[in-house]
Amino acid sequence: MWTVRLIVPWRDWLRRGFNNPNAHHGFLWHMFDHHGLPENQGGYVFRSDRSRGGPEFLVASQYEPKTEFSEWVESGIRADVNFIPDDVFAKGKRFRFVSRLSPQIRDQKTGKKRPMPQEDVPSWIKHQVRESSICACGVAAVEGAQVCRSRDGSVITNHVVSVRGALEVKDEKLFVKMLVEGIGRGKRFGLGMIVLDIMESVKNG
Numbered sequence: 001m002w003t004v005r006l007i008v009p010w011r012d013w014l015r016r017g018f019n020n021p022n023a024h025h026g027f028l029w030h031m032f033d034h035h036g037l038p039e040n041q042g043g044y045v046f047r048s049d050r051s052r053g054g055p056e057f058l059v060a061s062q063y064e065p066k067t068e069f070s071e072w073v074e075s076g077i078r079a080d081v082n083f084i085p086d087d088v089f090a091k092g093k094r095f096r097f098v099s100r101l102s103p104q105i106r107d108q109k110t111g112k113k114r115p116m117p118q119e120d121v122p123s124w125i126k127h128q129v130r131e132s133s134i135c136a137c138g139v140a141a142v143e144g145a146q147v148c149r150s151r152d153g154s155v156i157t158n159h160v161v162s163v164r165g166a167l168e169v170k171d172e173k174l175f176v177k178m179l180v181e182g183i184g185r186g187k188r189f190g191l192g193m194i195v196l197d198i199m200e201s202v203k204n205g
Contacts, residue, residue, distance in 0.1 A: 001176055003199055004031065004059040004067065005080040012075045013055045021189040022148045022156075024048060028057060031065035045182035045193040047100055058195060062180045084198065086176050093169045096197040100143070101125070102158040102186045115159035118142065125163060128183040129194075132174035137165020148189050158186045167196075 006028075008018070017023045028046055029037070037043040044061035059065070067079035103116040103124050116124060118139045126135045143160040169175045182192030 001084045001086070001180055002061050002064055003082045003084065004057070004061075004065050005082075006057040006059070006067075007078045008055050008057070009076045010054050012077065018048075018055065020148060021048070021146060024057065024190055025188045028059055030069070031059070031067060032061060032063050034066050035063045037063070045180060045187055047190045047193045047195065057190075058193070058199065060180050060193065060199070062176070086172060088198065089169050089172050089175045089179075091169050091172060095167050095169075097137075097165055097167055098140070098195050099125075099163045099183075099193060100160055100191050101163055101184050102146070102160050102191050103184055104159075118161065121161060121163065122165075125165070125183070129167065129178055131171065132178045133170050134168040135165060137163050140164045146186075146189065146191075156189070158189060158191060160186075160191065167194075 008016075013019075016027065018027075024046065028044065032043050035043070043063055044059055046057050046059040048055060048057050050056075064083075065079075065081060067081060072079070101121070103121055104113040105116045105120070106113050121139050122135075122137050125137055129135050139161050141162040143162055146158040146160050148156045148158070167175075179194055179196070182194065184192045186192060
């Protein structure tokens with residue numbers, strides 16, 4: 001599995017319109033387009049954060065990224081790339097994790113989707129990862145509504161919760177697959193990525 005940490009200067013973040021999360025996916029896709037992946041086909045998951053060095057992305061993929069863009073160098077974008085072998089995730093290994101998710105349920109009366117109650121989120125996560133790992137987790141914070149504008153101008157709202165917990169690997173291949181594909185909805189907007197403590201140690205140098 002490949003991970004990339006990208007630190008983007010504030011001036012470039014604003015110039016690229018990154019305050020709208022819908023702009024993130026297409027920007028990051030350029031690291032993987034040499035593999036022939038269509039822009040709308042996944043191939044990686046990511047999340048965005050704020051740090052003292054500026055806004056940053058953390059990306060995970062099964063594909064080796066390309067980060068040597070002259071335009072990025074000129075803009076001051078810094079990329080730290082790391083490869084984590086699959087055997088790091090051997091059966092029985094345990095990892096702490098964090099994630100930003102937007103789970104929903106369908107209202108029985110109206111038929112419309114609405115945010116999942118906090119108390120149901122841990123069970124939903126356990127169900128999502130059941131084939132790859134054993135999970136113990138809880139909701140750390142309710143971040144509220146993430147409002148995004150799609151390409152056609154429509155507004156998309158994701159109700160985001162932050163989750164913390166621990167995972168024990170049951171199946172190495174399925175575990176890695178889960179890490180590079182994420183869980184749940186909103187992946188185009190930086191949701192659904194499972195960030196392990198081993199990624200955080202790489203991220204923090």
